[in-house]
Amino acid sequence: MNTPITYSDNLNDALSAPELDPQHLVVANELLSGKSITQISELTGLSCDQVTAIAERGEIKRYVDSVYMSQGYLNRVRRMQVINRVIDEKLAEAAETGVFSKRDLLDWLKLLNDMDRDSRPKAPTTAVQVNNQTNNYSSLMQDLLGDKS
Numbered sequence: 801m802n803t804p805i806t807y808s809d810n811l812n813d814a815l816s817a818p819e820l821d822p823q824h825l826v827v828a829n830e831l832l833s834g835k836s837i838t839q840i841s842e843l844t845g846l847s848c849d850q851v852t853a854i855a856e857r858g859e860i861k862r863y864v865d866s867v868y869m870s871q872g873y874l875n876r877v878r879r880m881q882v883i884n885r886v887i888d889e890k891l892a893e894a895a896e897t898g899v900f901s902k903r904d905l906l907d908w909l910k911l912l913n914d915m916d917r918d919s920r921p922k923a924p925t926t927a928v929q930v931n932n933q934t935n936n937y938s939s940l941m942q943d944l945l946g947d948k949s
Contacts, residue, residue: 806918807869807876820859827854828863876919883912 820828823844830840837855841848854860873879887908894900 808919808921812921820863824854824857824860825863827851828860831855832864832867876915880912880915883908883915887912 823846826844827840827846830843835843837848837851840846840851844851846854868874873882887905890900890905890908894905
């Protein structure tokens, strides 16, 4: 099961990533600007196959993803600001009119809480397998030796 990659995961990956080759960075930035493989090929003098190979590299994909996730409403800080502003407006409206939907306000607070939780680094989990070999071994030995005690 694939777990979703969060903004903080992307940031941590970007900070630990090796430096990008300058030519690869040019290709990545041209992809981000919306140019096609053919246009990038003509611009850089590389073949379409070379541009595609660069675009498919893991570090290039991570770079493009991290830049994309930091723009517009995909930017976690910007989304948090919008949510905070909506919550402030709902509280101000409730104070003015004395009427508000608790469910609506709780939904916004839940969204804010979920975003906060998703932005934190994940604690590593460890799976533990317990084998009851003593009983299995004893049972096997009793069966083999014919001991029915």
